[in-house]
Amino acid sequence: MSGQNRPRREEFPRNPPRPSAGRGQRRPNRSRGGTRRPLDRPRRTALEALRDIDRSGAYANLACSRVLAEQRITGRDAAFVTELVFGTCRMAGSYDAIIEHASGRRLGDLEPDLVDVLRLGAHQGLAMRVPDRAAVDTSVDLAAHVVGERATGITNAIMRRIVARPFEQWCTLIAGDDPARERALRTGHPQWIIDAYAELLGPDELEPALAADNEAPEPTLVVRPGLCERDELLAAGATPTRWSPWGARRGGDPAEVEAVRSGRAGVQDEGSQLVCLALSRAEQLNGPRWLDLCAGPGGKSALLRGLAAERGAFLVANEAQPHRARLVSLALRRYDRRGHQVIVADGGEPAWDEAGFQMVLADVPCSGLGALRRRPESRWRRHPDDLDELVPLQQDLLDVALGSVSSGGLVAYVTCSPHRAETADVVAGVLDRVDLLDAPALIPEVPNAAAATDPRFVQLWPHRHGTDAMFLALLRKR
Numbered sequence: 001m002s003g004q005n006r007p008r009r010e011e012f013p014r015n016p017p018r019p020s021a022g023r024g025q026r027r028p029n030r031s032r033g034g035t036r037r038p039l040d041r042p043r044r045t046a047l048e049a050l051r052d053i054d055r056s057g058a059y060a061n062l063a064c065s066r067v068l069a070e071q072r073i074t075g076r077d078a079a080f081v082t083e084l085v086f087g088t089c090r091m092a093g094s095y096d097a098i099i100e101h102a103s104g105r106r107l108g109d110l111e112p113d114l115v116d117v118l119r120l121g122a123h124q125g126l127a128m129r130v131p132d133r134a135a136v137d138t139s140v141d142l143a144a145h146v147v148g149e150r151a152t153g154i155t156n157a158i159m160r161r162i163v164a165r166p167f168e169q170w171c172t173l174i175a176g177d178d179p180a181r182e183r184a185l186r187t188g189h190p191q192w193i194i195d196a197y198a199e200l201l202g203p204d205e206l207e208p209a210l211a212a213d214n215e216a217p218e219p220t221l222v223v224r225p226g227l228c229e230r231d232e233l234l235a236a237g238a239t240p241t242r243w244s245p246w247g248a249r250r251g252g253d254p255a256e257v258e259a260v261r262s263g264r265a266g267v268q269d270e271g272s273q274l275v276c277l278a279l280s281r282a283e284q285l286n287g288p289r290w291l292d293l294c295a296g297p298g299g300k301s302a303l304l305r306g307l308a309a310e311r312g313a314f315l316v317a318n319e320a321q322p323h324r325a326r327l328v329s330l331a332l333r334r335y336d337r338r339g340h341q342v343i344v345a346d347g348g349e350p351a352w353d354e355a356g357f358q359m360v361l362a363d364v365p366c367s368g369l370g371a372l373r374r375r376p377e378s379r380w381r382r383h384p385d386d387l388d389e390l391v392p393l394q395q396d397l398l399d400v401a402l403g404s405v406s407s408g409g410l411v412a413y414v415t416c417s418p419h420r421a422e423t424a425d426v427v428a429g430v431l432d433r434v435d436l437l438d439a440p441a442l443i444p445e446v447p448n449a450a451a452a453t454d455p456r457f458v459q460l461w462p463h464r465h466g467t468d469a470m471f472l473a474l475l476r477k478r
Contacts, residue, residue: 039141039142039145040138040141040142041071041073041077042073042077042080042081042084043084043120043138043142044142044145045067045068045071045073045081046067046081046084046085046088046120047116047117047120047142047146048067049063049064049066049067049081049085050063050085050088050089050116050119050120051113051116052066052067053085053089053377054112054116055112057381059375059377060085060086060089060375060376060377061374061375063085064081064082064085064086067081068081068082083128084120084123084124086216086376087123087127087128088119088120088122088123089376089377089380090188090213090214090376090379091123091127091188091214092119092188092377092380093184093185093188093189093190093379093380094167094171094184094185094186094188095118095119095122095123095126096115096119097174097185098122098126098162098170098174099115099118099119099122099158099162101170101173101174102158102161102162103118103154103158103161111147111151113143113146113147114143114147114151114154114155117139117142117143117146117147117155118139118155118158118159118162120139120142121135121136121138121139121142121155121159121162122162124138124139125159125162125163126162126163126166126167126170127167132163135159135163136156136159136160136163139155139159140152140155140156140159143155167186168186170185171185171186180194183210187207187210187211187213187214188213188214188379189210189213189379190379190380192383192384193369193379193382194206194210196369196418196419196420197209197210197418199420200418200420200451200452200453200459201452201461205463205464208463209461209462209463211463212373212461212462212463213372213373213376213379213462214373214376215373215462216373217269217373217374217462217466218249218250218251219249219250219251219252219254219267220241220247220248220249220267220268220269220270220273221233221238221247221248221249221250221254221257221259221260221265221266221267221268222244222246222247222248222265222266222267222268222273222299222302222303223246223247223259223264223265224263224264224265224266224302224303224305224306224334224335225246225303225305225306225307225309225310226306226309226310226335227263227264227265227306227334227335228259228264228265230245230246230247230248232259232265233248233250233257233259233265234248236250236256236257236258236259237250238250238257241270241273242270242465242466243270243274243277243443243445243446244270244273244274244277245277246273246277246303247268247270247273254267262334263330263331263333263334264334266299266302266331267299268299268300268303269371269374269467269468269470270465270466270467271370271416271460271465271467271468271469271470272299272300272416272468272470273303274443274446274458274460274467274470275300275363275412275414275458275470275472276300276303276304276307277442277443278439278440278442278443278458278472278474279359279361279410279412279442279472279474280307281442281443282410282437282442282474284359284408284409284410284437284474284476285311285359285410286311286358286359287313287357287358287359287406287409288312288313288314288358289313289314289316289356289357289358290304290308290313290314290315290316290357290358290359290360290361291315291316291318291352291357291359291360291361291401291404291405292304292315292316292317292318292360292361292363293318293347293360293361293362293363293364293397293400293401293404294318294319294320294347294362294363294364294365294397295317295318295319295324295325295328295342295363296319296320296321296324296325296327296328297324297327297328297331298317298327298328298329298330298331298332299331300361300363300414301315301317301328301331301332301340302331302332302335304361305317305332305335305339305340306335308339308340309335309336309339313358313359314339314340314341315339315340315341316340316341316343316352316357317332317340317341317342317343318342318343318344318345318347318351319342319343319344320344320345320346320347321344322344325342325343325344328342329342347397347400348393348396348397348400350400350403350404352404354403354404355403355404355405355406355407355409356404356406357404357405357406357409358405358406358409358410359405359409359410359411359412360401360402360404360405360409360410360411360412361412361414362397362398362400362401362411362412362413362414363412363414363415364393364394364397364398364413364414364415365390365393365394365397366390366394366415366416366417366419366422367382367386367387367390367417367419367422368382368416368417369382369416369417369418369419369469370415370416370417370418370460370468370469370470370471371416371468371469373462373468374468387419387421387422390422391421391422391425391426394415394422394426395426395429398411398413398426398427398429398430399430401413402430402433402434402475402477405477406477407477407478408476408477409476409477410437410474410475410476410477411434411474411475411476411477412472412473412474412475413426413427413472413473413474413475414470414471414472414473415470415471416468416469416470416471417469417471418459418461418469418471420453422471423451423453423457423459423471423473424451424453424454424457427454427457427473427475430475433477433478434475434476434477434478435475435476435478436454436456436473436474436475436476437456437474437475437476438455438456439456439457439458439472439473439474440455440456440457440458442474443458446460446465447464448464448465449465451471456473457471457472457473458470458471458472458473459471
């Protein structure tokens with residue numbers, strides 16, 4: 001699909017910053033004929049987030065939160081901005097194909113700022129209940145502001161062509177007689193991701209899985225065991241998670257909850273909580289020393305720290321990147337420091353004694369294909385060749401985890417990806433040294449949690465469980 005034909009976004013030239021209006025102000029765009037309408041602030045704010053995502057590689061959730069805070073946008077306008085940013089990122093590859101067809105130009109021949117304006121306009125005109133005229137006119141105004149008056153004519157022409165057809169007709173037109181391309185355009189997924197899903201799911205589950213990636217998840221909170229009870233989150237308007245005893249779902253800003261502000265609770269998808277729940281129920285989870293090998297940003301470390309306190313264990317949380325190690329320390333700040341230690345070290349070069357731990361959590365860096373709901377931009381940033389770098393790293397880290405655990409100890413191998421290369425294939429390389437535990441049996445309340453690659457692995461899915469697509473393998477070192 002278009003994500004394979006267009007240049008990578010990181011190759012786009014960075015435009016020089018333009019002076020912005022003061023916070024909360026609307027500065028009109030001047031044209032030869034007089035003064036334009038006041039610039040729409042929510043759309044301008046969404047465009048700023050897109051520029052940060054496309055040119056600086058920011059995550060959509062962080063970029064959106066930043067611009068909303070800077071512009072002090074709340075309520076319905078904040079929801080509108082969020083839908084603009086997330087929806088545009090989610091379907092960017094499909095919108096790019098439509099823009100190229102409507103303009104008769106390759107995406108690389110258009111100015112990057114104009115591309116972002118057209119993506120925003122396409123999402124409004126094709127996926128939101130924004131009138132066609134408003135989608136066109138506001139796009140023209142944005143183009144005049146960020147590109148210049150010279151761009152208004154082409155913006156008007158392209159946007160009029162885009163809104164002239166509904167989204168489904170565009171997908172059919174561009175795909176022609178290629179049903180695979182039509183599915184990729186319609187669902188907003190690169191073909192290689194669809195192929196990876198299809199290898200693991202039956203034909204009746206593939207479409208629901210792709211659709212679930214395009215549904216924004218409700219924020220999920222998690223208590224820090226020993227510091228907060230879930231009833232406190234429920235009293236703040238949250239509802240219990242389906243299976244995790246530590247979680248609760250609540251819309252809106254998590255910082256509105258006092259327990260989150262104070263560090264006695266945090267934000268964490270239920271899938272990550274269920275991974276820790278299965279680990280906590282394993283009989284092999286014993287011994288005085290635990291290691292979180294790749295701890296950043298600290299959500300699982302916080303859960304493990306609470307469990308360690310209950311079992312008299314000491315937790316070492318290791319993170320290779322200093323700024324992520326600071327996030328781990330922030331997540332653990334309310335716990336007594338005598339029960340844990342945060343260190344900064346390359347996981348591939350252990351800064352600890354061999355076989356010095358009785359449990360190691362290896363939540364390894366991965367493609368993040370399991371979190372496309374929360375990070376919609378990553379589906380267009382990732383490419384199949386990324387696995388050529390990620391998989392060897394994952395194999396090395398699993399080797400380090402096994403070398404760090406004592407005989408009979410437990411290693412939890414975790415990824416936020418369902419891709420076979422990052423999950424079952426990595427574990428296959430160490431099966432001569434370990435015994436596989438039946439991980440799904442440890443969370444029997446969660447239905448259909450067994451992976452297609454091996455029923456002893458846990459593989460969660462958004463369309464089945466409403467969680468990120470977390471993978472878990474529990475390995476006992478021989």
